[in-house]
Amino acid sequence: MKKTARIAAVATMVALSLSACGERETDAGEDPASTPSESTSESASADPSQQFPDFKACMVSDSGGFDDKSFNQTSRQGLRDAVEAYGMQEADIESNDPSEFNDNINELVSQGCNSITTVGFLLGDSTLAAAKKNKDVDFSIVDFAYTDDKGDNTAPANVKGLTFNTAEPSFLAGYTAAASSESGVVGTFGGLNIPTVTIFMTGFVQGVERYNEDTGSDVQVIGWDPESAEGSFTNDFEDKNLGQSTATEMINQGADVIFPVAGPAGLGGLQAAQDNDVKAIWVDTDGCVSAEEYCDVLLTSVMKGMDVAVQDAVLASAEDEFSNEVYVGTLENEGVKLAPFSDDVDEELQATIEDLKQQIIDGEITVG
Amino acid sequence: MELEIRGLTRRFGSFTANDGIDLTIRPGEIHCLLGENGAGKSTLMNMLYGLLDPSEGEILVDGEPVAFASPADAIAAGIGMVHQHFMLVPPFTVAENVMLGRERTRGLGVLDRKAASRLVRELSERYRLAVDPEALVEDLPVGVQQRVEIIKALANEAKVLILDEPTAVLTPQEIDELMGIMRELRAQGTSIIFITHKLREVRAVGDRISVIRRGKVVGTAEPTASEAELAEMMVGRSVQLVVDKAAAAVGEPVLEARNVTVIDPRGHQVVKDVSFVARAGEVLGIAGVQGNGQTELIKSLLGLVRPDAGEIWLDGRDISRHGPRQSLEDGIGYVPEDRSHDGYVGSFSVRENLVLDLFRSERFASGPALRLGAIEANARQRIEEFDIRTETMETPVSALSGGNQQKVVVAREFSRPLKVLIASQPTRGVDVGSIEFIHKRIVEERDKGTAVIIVSTELDEVFALSDRIAVMYDGRIVGTATPDIPREEIGLMMAGATDTDQAGATGATGAGTHGTGGGAA
Amino acid sequence: MSDPQKGPAAPPVVDPERVDPHEAAAAPRRRFDASAFVPTVVDSVLAVVLALVVGAVLIVFSTERVLGSLPYFFSYPWDFFRFAGEAVGDGYAALVNGSLGGADALTRTLNRAAPLICAGLGVSLAFRAGLFNIGAQGQMLVAGLAAGYVGFTWDLPTGLHALVALLAALVAGALWGGVIGLLKARTGAHEVITTIMLNNVARFVVLYFLGLEAFQRPNSDNKLSPPVDDSATFPAIGNLHLGIVLAVLAALVVWWLLERSTLGFEMRAVGANPDAARTAGMSVPRVYVTAMTLAGVLAGLAVTMTVLGQQNSVTDQVAGTVGFDAITVALLGRATPVGTVLAGLLFGALSAGGLSMQGAAGIAPELSQVLQALIVLFVAAPALVRGIFRIKGRGQGSSVEAKGWGG
Incomplete structure (x- = not known):
């Protein structure tokens, strides 16, 4: 849908620029209008040690697709943020139905992705299977963790679950x-x-x-x-x-x-x-x-900081610091949080909430 | 105005539907175009009316060549057409139908209904059409609807009126009325192209007759020519118009209807307490104007509809509760009234249609599998025997001419041993040559000892075939007779006048006709 | 092949002037005629070609490099054409590569085609009996649940386990489809309405069961069943599983049924003209029930490709969009078994190749779906396609239509 809007916008732009008879740029690749407008790269790192031009970060959506205005989209935002901030290459594949999950992950593997993030518990089996076959690729999966009966992490070394204690x-x-x-x-x-x-x-x-x-x-x-x-x-x-x-x-x-x-x-x-x-x-x-x-x-x-979690996982992979430890977004690590309050919430209440938040972080209140 | 056609040719692929046709329509004449189904009459008229582009040749109006890109051009040039299938909007009034597409408005887009009404009334009076501009079309009998079509053409100031098989849907009385109207139009200067394949009609009303066969004008004739001469020109060989049959050897009763009543889904009694007996070796003709219960009656005989009261007996067994499959297997042969609707599957090949109700028999199936060889052999044999004109046995039946389609249906029904043959409109839309053939086969079937029931709205056919005639009107059998009864009397009975009601056609209303009582005894 | 009446290649046989009054009168009261939607071979092929052309244009105008060359189009027009050519070339090369280039690609194509073919056959079969079966999706969902349950709960030897799971799917599909036939036969309820409704019902049935402990993984509340036991999965060579073989067998069976059996004869007759079929002693309701039951069986077979073939667990999305794509496949395949197989392979290839277009050529994932949608559009509007390619209509019929009754 966004694509359609973009095409329409581009068509208008074409019409305008044709009449203007523009100049050729030295590098005819960049088009300012089509840089993803949603990218809010807050940390465009200039540090050359933080750039990974040979690193390919990839993602497979579940059948909701990347334009779901929900977790697929937010997750990809995290990927895009990482790609922009650290100068990586990117490839995404959108799934139409669950029978495609295996193929889609394998396709990305065959395209030389270094890190593959899958989105949603439905991809759990496929991600695990691919990870076992491709030990040199780091996998992370949003909203899923591999646990046994006791709740212990069973993920192989190259799979990281990204979960959120919302x-x-x-x-x-x-x-x-x-x-x-x-x-x-x-x-x-x-x-x-x-x-x-x-x-x-x-x-x-x-x-x-x-x-x-x-x-x-x-x-x-x-x-x-x-x-x-x-x-x-x-x-x-x-x-x-x-x-x-x-x-x-x-x-x-x-x-x-x-x-x-x-x-x-x-x-x-x-x-x-x-x-x-x-x-x-x-x-x-x-x-x-x-x-x-x-x-x-x-x-x-x-x-729910899925974008942050994805970005961190991708960066960890690029920096060779990837671990299979399950990431749990909490109030403490700010993987989950409350957005700023509106004016309808008075200061007294805000203070109470702040206090409760601290109690949760300190483990005085258990939630869930 | 004078309409001239010179060398008009129309091809469809390799097929030439019209081949160099020359024709002149003089002002104020009724020019009959006589030809069998499939001879090319409709193609010719569609070119005249701008529905088809000619491949070659030209059309001249008053000596000037014209090209019609659409019917609108043809109408502008003064050509009007009344199709076989009416182009009317049933819930609209006559006046509204007439102004449809050429709506006149008074200021601000308000329809000028009054002007339209006035126009209809004027035309109706001038040509003695007797049409009420305020009547709803759906309430009008078919004959009057046809007159509305004529008024539509006249309202467009048509100078040449094309009537495409106008009598096919009319009762005998309505046909007489239509002929009166045609004469009136001619008297006031309108030319008429009258398309038909009915010999009686061209002789009654035509000024000149052009005969078309296989896309060519094969000759012209005067209305004084005999029917046999005309038929020979039309078919290309001499045709036997009278069915040659011996006296019936009437046997035992085979099929019996006892007080059958059928109520249609709308709750109307369409068949009312009908009783009759069909005997072996005899043709029982059921005459009647379309829509008087014949359709439902014969459907109930086969089991397609259950009678709501009464019984149907076959060979001493009550079959009222049997479905069509059982009745067919019991030896009832059935030629439905509307073959394209009920008689064949248009997209099926000739081969398949020839076994449409036989494919389960052991001859054509072994277990769940069809015996393709037997089905093909059957097709080859029937095509030969019934002279079905088809390119191959794989040709879909919808691509055949009406006559050949009917032959497929008839051939199928005749290809198993029958106790009763029920044939409704067995020769409707069938060319003269095929009519002769089908009639002959029906008589042969009778002579084999089958009980035959013929339902027809064509009096000629009823008279030609029947040993006994029953007339249906308004769901009842209003009288029975032998074929030596005068046509007029049967005509009156069809219009609702019973034997005891010789006073005339005044009672004829509703589904019946608006008879003028012409020919009353 | 088995359908000689279609196609402009067939000569206008015998008689262009067969408008007798009864046929003319019959036309307006003709009921909904499913066969009117069946395109000709030429229509199908042209639709695919045209879709690829439009797809190329879309690729051109959604590739940034191409768009970047537009502002200076008049100074360096060659850039635009070069970039456009490369974009389209790369894209379609990826499409071909991803679907046909090598064993992996072929496997992917065949695995994706198999369920499409089976479900498409179900739609085709119903179509031939005059039924518009929109319900393959629901039939697949219910069947998938049944196959999955047998697959992950029962304990049977390898092979037999797969067979029993497969049968469970076929039976469940048959029941779900048969209900629609029964509703149509008994109450006259239109199958388009009932199939759509039952699609929804099926999804909630599946969700309900997936909410039960017995259908969930231990220690999980996710609506995701345990994986099907290995003993119940289809045998496979590499990644290529039994599915495509079953699909081709199903096509053969359907072909035999339609063309060689008395039942198929009845179904086709009822589909083409139910009134004539009834008059010929056929039981129209019985045909409806049979056809929908068989359609359900085929949809059930389709879903086993997912559940027992490769994915190995049941979710409410187990049918993906196969149930709906099957309608397209059936239409494109002209509701014939051979056509359905070919159309299924085409869509399998588009889907498999679309994946490479996304991954390798960076083309929007929507494009392969847009291609499929365009094919549907062009198949549904043969007049448009014919107009573009300037193909003459079928004899008199269409030329009259084209000019209209303008009077």
């Missing part, structure tokens, strides 16, 4: 939501009843419970019950309308803070919040950046 910031988000609610009801819904989604919702519920304990209130959460593992799900990560109707239903039941964990479908939840003048909390990225039009309803966002 329950921690979600806990803070739940507390914030409960404290901001006037109706005493807050709502959350997920895209699909899978662990990477429900971990947010569970943290959120625990945050609300903590608020109730601390203040003796009785704020209710609708949409998720960690005990029975049942709740509201759109069963779709794409359809905004589903998110909107789910959220509207919750608002009708009295909820005045909505916490959608459903990728782009969750945008519908923000729309519903905006339409009904209630508040919401976004996930994965800072909603005030990625979904700016809804910034006014957002109290904060639960950020």
Whole structure:
């Protein structure tokens, strides 16, 4: 879709520049209009020891594709950031369905990739199989870890799981939501009843419970019950309308803070919040950046630093410091965090949240 | 205006549909174009009407060459056409249909319905068409709908009117009325090209007759020519117009309908308490205007629809609950009324269609597998026996002419031992040569001792074949007769006048005709 | 081949003037006619050619180097053409290389073609019986669940295990497809509606089961089944598994069924003209149920390629987009077994080659899908393609159509 927009933009540009009869550049490769505009390389390192022109960093998406406005996209952002910052080569392959995973990884191996990042638990088997066959390639996989029954890491030396304890910031988000609610009801819904989604919702519920304990209130959460593992799900990560109707239903039941964990479908939840003048909390990225039009309803966002994690894993591989140790994004290492609060969250509450965050980091509160 | 065609030729690939046709249509004449199905009449007319480009030759209007890129050009030049299949919008009124495509508006895009109504009324009165501009087309009988088509052409100021097989859908009375209208149009200066393959009609109304055969004009004739002469020109050999048959050797009752009533899905009783007996060795003709229950009646005989009341007995067994498969296997032969709809699978080859209801038999199948050899042998034999004109046995039936399509259906149904043959419209849209052949085979089947039931809207056919005639009107059998009854009487019965209601056609309404009572005894 | 009536090559046989009144009258009340969507061989080939041409243009205008040469196009026009040529050349070279260049590429093509062929055969078969089967996706999902369950739960000897898992898939597919036939036969419910609905239902059925402990990996709540036991996976030479062999066998069976069996005769007759079929004593409802059941069997076979062939575990995406691509494959293959095999191979190659285009030539991943979409578009609009290539219509019919009833 973005491609289409780009082609359209380019066509316009062509029309304009043809009439202008431009000059040939010495190196006719660079086109400023087509550098990825989303790249926000904060650390364009000039240090020559930090440049790896011979290193090829690669990625395979799951069937959501790279333009999913969700974890595939954020993960690739991390790859792009690494490629820009450290002058690497890049290759990406998008998967259409799970039967292609093996082929897609093998294709990248055969193209000489040094590091291959796969996105999502569905690629777990394929990634492991490829890693066993190609010991000289470093693999990292987003949102997945290889563990045995006891929870110990079973990954081979060249595979790194990248996981995120999003329950921690979600806990803070739940507390914030409960404290901001006037109706005493807050709502959350997920895209699909899978662990990477429900971990947010569970943290959120625990945050609300903590608020109730601390203040003796009785704020209710609708949409998720960690005990029975049942709740509201759109069963779709794409359809905004589903998110909107789910959220509207919750608002009708009295909820005045909505916490959608459903990728782009969750945008519908923000729309519903905006339409009904209630508040919401976004996930994965800072909603005030990625979904700016809804910034006014957002109290904060639960950020899942997949881009940072991917970038770090790629850099570690390039620097020969790769390990199979599972990466867990936490509040402590800032792999997960809360986005800046809106003005609706007063300083007192902000201070409380900061305090809670420290308690989590210190292990005084266990979440999840 | 005078319309002249010079050397008009149209080819489709290697096939020449029209080959150097010369024709002149003089002002105020009824020029009949006589030819069998597939002779090239429609191709010629489609070129005249701008629907097809000629490969060679020219069209002249009043001596000036013209080229019609589309029907709009032809209409502008004063040519009007009434197709076999009407181009009307059923839920619209007559006036609305007439102004369709040439809507006149009064200021601000308001349709000027009144002007359209006025125009229809004027034309209707001037040519004595008796059409109410405010009537809904869907409520009108077919004959009147046809007149609406004529009005449409006249509203476009047509000077030459092409009528493509206009009588195919009409009752005998309606045909008489149409002929009256044609004469009226001629009297007021409109020329008419009258396309038909019915000899009786050209002799009744034509001023001049051009006969087309295999894409060429093979001659012209005067209306005084005999039917036999015309038929010979048309077919290219002498044709026997009267079915040659001996007296029937009537045997035992074979098929019996007892108080059969059929209700259609809309809840209308379409067959009302019909009883009859078909006997071995006899042809029972069921006459009637289309849409008076014959379709449903014979469908119920085969088991395609279940009678809602009454019983059907075959050889002393009640078969009312049997489906078509069992009835076919019990020895009922069935030639459906609308062959392209029910009789054959158009995309199937001739070979396949010849076993469409026989492929399960041991002759053509062993276990789950078809016996291709036997099916091919059968095809070869039937094509030969029934003189089916097809390029190969693999040619799809949809590519054959109507007559040959019908021969495929007839050949199939005649290729197994029958107790009863039910044939509906056995020769509709079939050329004269094939009619002769099919009629002969039907009589042969009768002489083998099969009970034959013929349903036809063509009185000629009913008279030619039947040993007994039953007339259906409004779902009932309103009378039975022998073929020596005068045509007019059967015509009246078809229009709803029963034996006891000789007062005339005044009662004819609805699905029947608007008979003028012409020819009442 | 088995279809002599199609194709402009066939001479306009005997009679261009066969418009008798009944046929004309019958035309408007003709029901939905699936066969009207079947293209000719020429249409199919031209559609592919045209899609490649449009694809080339898209490659040109989405390659940065080419675009970079445009601002000075009038000074150095050669740059543009050189870069454009290289981009298209590289892209299509990668396409060919990735699909046909070497054993790995061929394996990939065949492995991807196999499920497309099987599911495509299911769509084709239903199509020939006059049914628009949009439901291969749902049939595959349910069948995949069944095959997977047998594959990772039961304990059977190698070979037999795969066979039983395969049969489970076929039975599940048959049931899921047969229901649609039954609904159509009994209630007249249109199969397009019911198949689409059942696709959704199938996905939720699969999700429901994947939520159960018995269908999940130990210590995991992910909606991902355990891998199928080795004893239940298809034998393979290198990476090339049994799938393509099964697909070709299935095509042979379907061909025999359609062209040589009484059942196929009935199905084709019902598909082409249900009224005539009924009048000839065939049971239209029975044919509908049979055809949809067999279509479900074929869709079930398709999904075993994924579950028992290479992927080895069940998720709600186990069918990928194969169930929908199968419709395209069937259409492109003119709903004939041979055509479906060829179209399936083509799409398998496009998919396999598209991968190399992405990886090696850096062409947007969407392009191979755009190529497929373009092929569909051009197949669906034969008049457009014919117009572009200036091919005359089929005899009188289309020329009349083209000029219209402008009066």
